[in-house]
Structure formats: structure tokens, C-alpha cells
Amino acid sequence: MAVSLVIGTIGVILSAGTGPAWIADAFTASRPTISTENQQTDQPVMIFPGYPLLFYCNGSTSRTLDGNELIKIGDLHEVQNHLQEALPYYQRALTAFRGKKDRYGEATALVRIATVMERQGKDEEALKALEAAIPLMTGGGQESSQAHALLRLGRVSETLGRVAQAQSAYLRAGSLFQRAHDRQGYTEYLIRLGTLLITQDRVSEGLAMLQTARVEAEGRQDRGQQVVILTVLGDALLRQEDVQGARVKYEEGLRFAEAQRDLRAEATVRIRLARLLAAADQHAEGVAMAQRALALYQTLRDRSREADTLSLLGSFHQAQGDTVRAAELYERALALYRALRDQPREAASLVNLATVYEAQGSPQEARETQHKAIFLLQQAIR
Numbered sequence: 001m002a003v004s005l006v007i008g009t010i011g012v013i014l015s016a017g018t019g020p021a022w023i024a025d026a027f028t029a030s031r032p033t034i035s036t037e038n039q040q041t042d043q044p045v046m047i048f049p050g051y052p053l054l055f056y057c058n059g060s061t062s063r064t065l066d067g068n069e070l071i072k073i074g075d076l077h078e079v080q081n082h083l084q085e086a087l088p089y090y091q092r093a094l095t096a097f098r099g100k101k102d103r104y105g106e107a108t109a110l111v112r113i114a115t116v117m118e119r120q121g122k123d124e125e126a127l128k129a130l131e132a133a134i135p136l137m138t139g140g141g142q143e144s145s146q147a148h149a150l151l152r153l154g155r156v157s158e159t160l161g162r163v164a165q166a167q168s169a170y171l172r173a174g175s176l177f178q179r180a181h182d183r184q185g186y187t188e189y190l191i192r193l194g195t196l197l198i199t200q201d202r203v204s205e206g207l208a209m210l211q212t213a214r215v216e217a218e219g220r221q222d223r224g225q226q227v228v229i230l231t232v233l234g235d236a237l238l239r240q241e242d243v244q245g246a247r248v249k250y251e252e253g254l255r256f257a258e259a260q261r262d263l264r265a266e267a268t269v270r271i272r273l274a275r276l277l278a279a280a281d282q283h284a285e286g287v288a289m290a291q292r293a294l295a296l297y298q299t300l301r302d303r304s305r306e307a308d309t310l311s312l313l314g315s316f317h318q319a320q321g322d323t324v325r326a327a328e329l330y331e332r333a334l335a336l337y338r339a340l341r342d343q344p345r346e347a348a349s350l351v352n353l354a355t356v357y358e359a360q361g362s363p364q365e366a367r368e369t370q371h372k373a374i375f376l377l378q379q380a381i382r
Contacts, residue, residue: 166196195210277289
């Protein structure tokens, strides 16, 4: 039986004990209409994978979704890391907002699109969306929103190697945060610009900004930002080859993340510690640290980070001469990258497998795998 979903005002029901609590308040309480050919039904329909989100119908007046509703549906997908599903809703929201000449709504949709593009590694597309969004964020009360968009623009610019553009974006963001009296946002600006300066070998300036950020975060008892700052300080010390100092910062950050029960921050710090331990020939400890991070990313349903961690674990085992286990981990990462349609990382996994095949004495299989990687990279460039 063909089923078409005609949405009225949307309501979401969460099964007990599942999903973040805020999702239950994402939409209003009334229910959508579901038309099955010429009749209406009052049965639940599963339309979102991941959380058991159920839409019900009650015969309310059917209408098309507005831009804000489309954004909220996209957000439900995005928070579950279903990026392919989220993007069409954000694109439809953009069209809806443009049709109503809603500049702020248009900017909101563009920033959401940029977020998805950045997470998919499509940084040029993310940059274009942000450059289109920021000029739309004018008028009273939008300074913080514009500043956060500028921070994202700076981060994407950094990834693309456009350092001057990144620094300019961060400085503009800092000014806007000050104007809006947004202390948390201003601290985030200090973190981003301080990190950028350190990567440009302006270490003393960058560390000074990070120390200021730490004082700000401690004053507000913002443990989340303190974790970020400690992690960045650890990275800075590692650049200066102060391995022990970096480890102290990472371990302090890990304690904060665990106290906050911030699974993503904990996983991020554990990955850094895992690399540090493996580099110090403490392979068993490094593997254990990375396996805990893997479990956290699986809990978060972050398939991209899960695949990255599987690749890291594969490299640890390969370094120890366990090519069988390494190949198994690389294959698992490869399957996830394929499912995510992440061609550059899929190609990287194939290269990893080729090195394993070479080590196992299978040069023909290694060459064939390398050719597959080259073909994928050529496709990605196109």
C-alpha cells in the first residue's frame, strides 16, 4: 500500500528512556496527518533511523512544512550523525526561507548546510555557504549568531590553508562577542585565535591568549571549555616536543571530561593520549585508550570518528607486526567510510590495506588495492 506523509503541525513521541530529552520538546504537541491512498490512519510511522521517533496522525488540516519545521527535522537527523538525511531538509528550509524573504531564516539554513558540508569534509562548499550566510546576519540582537558563524568560517578557512582569512574571521568574531557581552563566545574566540597563532609559530602570543581563555572559563566554571583549552595547551606543548607536559595537560583534560560526562570530549582527549602512548612504545596502554575512545564514538553513533579510530587501532597493531588484526580493523574502517560515501578516507583505508598486503608478501594484491585507491582519489577530485 502506497503511503504518503502529509504533515500538519508536527509532534514527536520518544519511547521511554531513549534519545536526548530536548528532542521531546522539538516540536509542538499536535500530530501530523498521514494519508494512505484515500483514508487516514492513526498508526505510528517510523521515519527516523536511530532513535525510535514516532509520528502519529490525527486528521488535522494538512499543509506543507515551513522553514523552521524543516530545520528541526534536519537537526534530529544531524544530532544522530545522519548527515545524508539531514542535508535535504536544510536545503528545503533554505528554499522556504528565500521564498518568504526571511533573511535570518535563510542564514540559519545556510549555516546548517555548512555544518553538514564541513563534517563531510567538503570544505569549499562549507566555505561558500558561510560566506553567503554571514552578510544576512545583520540587525539588532544577531551579533552572537554572526560571531559563531565567523568562528566556523575561520575554522574552515584554516582547514583550507587560508590563514589570513581565518585570522580575519576570528578577529571579527571576537569584536562581535565583546559587543554582545557574550563571555562564553569570547572565550571560544580566544581559543580559536590562540590555537591559530601557535600553528603559525607565534607560540608566546598564542599561549598568552589560551591562558586568558583558561582564566575566563575557570571564572565561569565552564568545564567544557576548560577541557578544550587543556587539550589545545597539550597540543601546543607537543609541538614544542614537551611530551611529558603535553601528557599532563591531556590527563587533566580527561579528568574534567569524565567529571562532566562529556563523552565526545573524553573520546577526543583519549585519542590524543593513545597516540602519545603509542609513540612512547607503550602500545598496550595506547591500544586500551583508543579502544575506550572507539566505544565512546559507537555510543555517540559517530560513524566517521568510529572509522577514524578503527584506522588508528589498525596502525597500532600493524606497528607491532600483527598484520592480521590490522587488516581486520582497516576493513571495518573501509566499510564505514564507504557507507558514509567519504571517498578520500575510503582511499586512505585502501592504502593502509595495501601496506598490510605488502607486509604479508602479497605484492599483486597490494598493487591492485593501490590502483583502487588512486581511482577513488581521482573521482573525489572531479
